[in-house]
Amino acid sequence: MKEIVILHLYGDTLDLYGDFFNVTCITSRLDQLGIPCRVIAANLGEPFDPMAADLIYLGHGKARNLAAVAGHFLPFGGRMREAVEADKLVLCTGSSRLLFGQSFQTFDGREQPGIGLFDYTAIETGQVFTGDVVAKAAFDPDLTTYGFINRTAHLVGKNTHPLFRVIQGPGDGEAPDDLEGTFYHNFFGTWQMGPLLARNPGFLREILRRLLGPEVPLNYDDALEQKALRLTLGEFKLS
Amino acid sequence: MRFLLAVLVGRLIRFAGRFSGRATNLPGQVALRICPDFLGRLRFDGKIIAVTGSNGKTTTTNIIAHTLRQAGYTVAINEEGSNLTAGVATTLLSRCTLGGRMPQDFVVLEVDERYSPLIFREMTPDIFVVTNLFRDQVVRNGNPDIVFEKIESAIAPSVLLVLNGDDPISQRLAPRNPRVYFGMERTDRSFDNSQFLTHDCKVCPKCFHRLGYRFYHYNHIGGFHCDFCGYQTPPLDFAADHVDFAAGRFQINGMPARVTYRTIFHFMNTTAAVAACVQAGLSLERAIAGAATFSVSRVRYDEMDLCGRKGVLMLTKQNSASLDQSISFALEQPEEKIVVLYVNNVLYTENKDISWLYDVTFERLRGRVNSIVCSGNRACDIGVRLRLGGFAPEEYQVVEDLGRIKDAVGQTGGAVYILAASAFGDEDGILEALK
Numbered sequence: 001m002k003e004i005v006i007l008h009l010y011g012d013t014l015d016l017y018g019d020f021f022n023v024t025c026i027t028s029r030l031d032q033l034g035i036p037c038r039v040i041a042a043n044l045g046e047p048f049d050p051m052a053a054d055l056i057y058l059g060h061g062k063a064r065n066l067a068a069v070a071g072h073f074l075p076f077g078g079r080m081r082e083a084v085e086a087d088k089l090v091l092c093t094g095s096s097r098l099l100f101g102q103s104f105q106t107f108d109g110r111e112q113p114g115i116g117l118f119d120y121t122a123i124e125t126g127q128v129f130t131g132d133v134v135a136k137a138a139f140d141p142d143l144t145t146y147g148f149i150n151r152t153a154h155l156v157g158k159n160t161h162p163l164f165r166v167i168q169g170p171g172d173g174e175a176p177d178d179l180e181g182t183f184y185h186n187f188f189g190t191w192q193m194g195p196l197l198a199r200n201p202g203f204l205r206e207i208l209r210r211l212l213g214p215e216v217p218l219n220y221d222d223a224l225e226q227k228a229l230r231l232t233l234g235e236f237k238l239s
Numbered sequence: 240m241r242f243l244l245a246v247l248v249g250r251l252i253r254f255a256g257r258f259s260g261r262a263t264n265l266p267g268q269v270a271l272r273i274c275p276d277f278l279g280r281l282r283f284d285g286k287i288i289a290v291t292g293s294n295g296k297t298t299t300t301n302i303i304a305h306t307l308r309q310a311g312y313t314v315a316i317n318e319e320g321s322n323l324t325a326g327v328a329t330t331l332l333s334r335c336t337l338g339g340r341m342p343q344d345f346v347v348l349e350v351d352e353r354y355s356p357l358i359f360r361e362m363t364p365d366i367f368v369v370t371n372l373f374r375d376q377v378v379r380n381g382n383p384d385i386v387f388e389k390i391e392s393a394i395a396p397s398v399l400l401v402l403n404g405d406d407p408i409s410q411r412l413a414p415r416n417p418r419v420y421f422g423m424e425r426t427d428r429s430f431d432n433s434q435f436l437t438h439d440c441k442v443c444p445k446c447f448h449r450l451g452y453r454f455y456h457y458n459h460i461g462g463f464h465c466d467f468c469g470y471q472t473p474p475l476d477f478a479a480d481h482v483d484f485a486a487g488r489f490q491i492n493g494m495p496a497r498v499t500y501r502t503i504f505h506f507m508n509t510t511a512a513v514a515a516c517v518q519a520g521l522s523l524e525r526a527i528a529g530a531a532t533f534s535v536s537r538v539r540y541d542e543m544d545l546c547g548r549k550g551v552l553m554l555t556k557q558n559s560a561s562l563d564q565s566i567s568f569a570l571e572q573p574e575e576k577i578v579v580l581y582v583n584n585v586l587y588t589e590n591k592d593i594s595w596l597y598d599v600t601f602e603r604l605r606g607r608v609n610s611i612v613c614s615g616n617r618a619c620d621i622g623v624r625l626r627l628g629g630f631a632p633e634e635y636q637v638v639e640d641l642g643r644i645k646d647a648v649g650q651t652g653g654a655v656y657i658l659a660a661s662a663f664g665d666e667d668g669i670l671e672a673l674k
Contacts, residue, residue: 012441012449017377018597024627044447062384068447107384128381132590148592150377152385194594198623224626224637228619231639232591235584235616 004030004037004211007053010061010069012043014096017150017194019059022093025197025204026055026211032220035212044072050083055211060094060193063107063124063152070112073099077115084117089186089210094193095151097182098122104153118182118189120157120172128152133169133192134236138162138183143202146232147192163190168236186210199232201225245274246339249332263321267328278324278361281331285313285344287362288515291352291390292370292409293383294561295508296322298535299370300349302512303519306529310521312344322351324358345519352386353379355393367394368401368515370508371460372408374439375558377595378585383408383439401515403507404475405460407440407450421477421514423507425462428484429454437559437598445470456503457567458560477514482506484571494523497531504564505535545673546645549574549654554666557585559598565658566600570607575653577610579644581669582617582660593620596660602628610651611635614644614669641672648673 008023023039030037042048050056061069073080080100084090098104101114104122130150137143145164155172162172163181171177172191181190188207190196197204201222208218249270256265270277290300304316317330327348335341350358352372369390372383380386387408394400394413402410404420433455440459443450448467455461464471479496482489487501491513498505509530516526543550553568555561569578584591596617601624604611613621613635622637638647648655655673659666 013447015438015441016374016382017594018436021597021627028627028629043449044442062382064384064444065442065447068442128379128385130378130381130590132592146591148377148590148594150381152381194592195597195624195627198597198627199593199620224619225623228623231616231619235591 001035004035004055005053006037006039007048007050007056008039008041009048009056009058010043010096011041011059013065013069014059014061014094016060016062016094019093019194021195022059022091022197023057025195026207029204029208029218029220033216033218044069048076050076050080050088051086053088055089055091055207056083058092058096058099060150061096063095066095066098067106067110067112070099070114074113074115080115081117084185084187087186089207090188091207092189093196094191095153097189097191098153100182100187100189101155102157117187118184119160120155122153122155124153126152129154129170131169132236133164133166133180134233134238135164135166135169135180137164137203137206139206140202144233145200145203146229147190147196147199148194149191150193151191163188167238198225199229201229241274242277242280242339243337245270245277246332246335246337248273249329250337253329253333263329264323264325265329266332267325267330270328270332271325276361277328278331278358281335281339281341281362283341283346285341285346286365286519287346287348288366288368288519289348289350289355289359289364290368290370290515291350291355292368293352293373293375293386294558295370295504295511296349297539298505299368299508299511300347301536302509302530302533303368303515304345304347305533306512306516306521306526307345307347307519309529309532310525313342314345314347315341315343316347317349322349323354327358353389355390359393359395363395364398366401366515366518367398368511369403369409369412370511371403371406372439373458373558373560374437374595374598375560376556378557378588378590378592387412399518401511401518403460403511404472405456405462407444407459407463407470410473411444419476419514419518420473421479421510422472422475423456423479423482423503423510425454426456426482426484426503428503429456429461431455434603435560435563435600437563437600443468443470456507457564460507477510477517479506479510491527492523494527496527499533500535500540502564502568509533543670545655546649550657550673551654552657552659552666552670555658555660557595557660559595562599562658562660566603569656569658570603572654576608576656577612577648577651577653578604578608579612579614579648579655579657579669579673580621580660581657581666582615582621584616591617593617593624596621596624601625601630605630605634609653612644612647612651613637614641641668644669644672
């Protein structure tokens with residue numbers, strides 16, 4: 001099998017609360033399946049080619065750090081949009097998703113353009129907004145997920161490509177809204193931060209299926225992960 | 240009039256609370272309801288020293304108060320955990336005169352970093368110590384930048400700052416304010432490369448280029464420099480050096496000093512406290528001598544007998560750097576041991592988030608402890624974290640049922656290091672289960 005290449009974008013700058021373990025989740029299962037893989041890092045000031053990777057990952061960052069990478073990311077916008085339209089696998093957790101919208105407000109009140117792949121814009125509130133999120137995944141309505149949101153901005157604009165239908169917890173905006181995240185071709189973006197794929201073994205399997213193709217059997221034991229998620233979900237009073 | 244009424248009613252509630260065991264916050268809460276600017280109306284005869292930061296603020300506050308008392312001064316200090324507005328109000332109203340005057344030479348206050356703008360809107364400290372800033376308790380704090388901005392907005396121009404020169408984050412606070420820096424030179428436990436997963440300054444907080452380090456003490460604390468913009472550890476006004484961890488001895492500005500609890504956190508906290516006390520008017524010699532007799536609160540660290548085995552209990556909040564230090568401490572002890580990780584939901588909010596466990600460098604335990612027992616209602620989540628860290632199934636046990644933990648621990652050998660990484664107050668569950 002050919003080597004899988006994962007591009008971890010701005011891992012030095014967008015780095016909060018164990019996000020990079022999403023990459024570890026993928027590489028450790030690939031190892032287990034005997035599939036060679038390599039992680040390339042591209043940080044501020046370094047060039048990257050979205051088409052050269054099989055999967056691109058961006059994590060959650062502090063507001064100042066996100067503003068710092070946005071200017072660097074912008075010139076790659078055209079290639080990035082082409083890559084997503086060509087079904088490139090992209091996973092964004094936390095605030096990195098803002099880079100793909102129309103624009104977002106920075107910590108100091110500037111309007112920072114995104115690459116315009118999606119319609120949303122983000123308003124900075126300066127207030128910390130946190131919460132548990134239990135949701136159904138758009139790619140598999142039988143899959144219930146758990147995640148955690150920690151943000152100071154919220155999204156405005158209609159969510160035409162939601163990744164999650166929220167059962168409990170906050171959606172994309174401030175107002176009650178049961179839609180969260182972005183799911184478009186093979187682009188997965190969510191406000192949910194931290195080790196999303198470790199918490200949600202079904203989500204990890206979906207990513208691996210898309211990464212490797214349906215013909216590669218995902219023969220590994222994730223009973224502990226399944227149990228951990230089941231116990232977590234069991235603590236919510238879901239109707 | 241409202242102010243005097245607030246003092247009186249607060250005092251009465253506190254007096255009654257002594258018999259009913261009510262929370263330390265209630266008298267302050269009521270006083271603030273009667274007189275919302277209660278804190279601003281108090282009159283202080285002495286100086287106010289405030290302490291905040293992600294790690295070490297309780298200990299540093301206590302060392303400062305202890306040292307000042309050793310030097311013969313009268314001191315008012317807030318009790319452990321009462322560092323929010325109401326807790327501070329409770330402390331002050333219980334120590335002021337009925338006329339609302341604080342007669343002590345010093346008021347030493349631990350202040351929650353998020354509440355500093357509220358508290359300092361009403362009263363201005365003379366000296367403000369910031370121990371460090373880290374990612375910490377995501378549910379409450381968001382991230383270190385948000386906490387930085389909150390603290391900075393609270394600092395009046397007159398405040399003398401005591402800052403950690405080895406912390407690239409908090410060192411930048413209020414650049415126009417008068418300040419002194421404390422810090423620590425390289426020790427025999429310093430690292431050339433980062434050893435921890437949590438590193439809040441991989442890039443320079445000023446220009447976002449990669450930050451360089453001459454050495455690391457722990458996490459992002461160490462001798463740093465940015466080759467691009469020149470930001471670096473400044474010349475230290477209070478420099479800890481010649482640290483002998485085993486003996487608990489070191490020097491501050493060349494003068495011999497001692498600690499009774501021999502962790503790097505504690506050497507740092509002691510240096511910060513000495514710096515604050517010197518700024519408060521003590522001689523360096525007197526400050527060092529006072530700090531040397533301080534002993535750490537048993538609330539955060541305790542030793543006990545567990546069915547004939549040595550037990551050690553260490554508490555942290557949802558703070559990866561703090562749990563990393565507990566792991567370091569356990570590993571530094573030469574005896575055979577197991578580690579019991581006890582993690583519950585976030586106290587008060589009941590959030591089930593465990594993302595901070597992915598920032599803790601558990602990997603350092605591999606091959607160095609006899610077993611790891613995962614417990615608490617997030618036991619399975621800890622197991623998932625360890626598996627992803629490369630631990631083999633035989634290296635750890637997941638025990639969801641606290642009733643089974645005694646058996647699980649009984650099958651292992653060595654001292655039992657309990658790292659209770661949940662929230663203060665619910666560690667009794669694990670101790671009861673193990674006895």
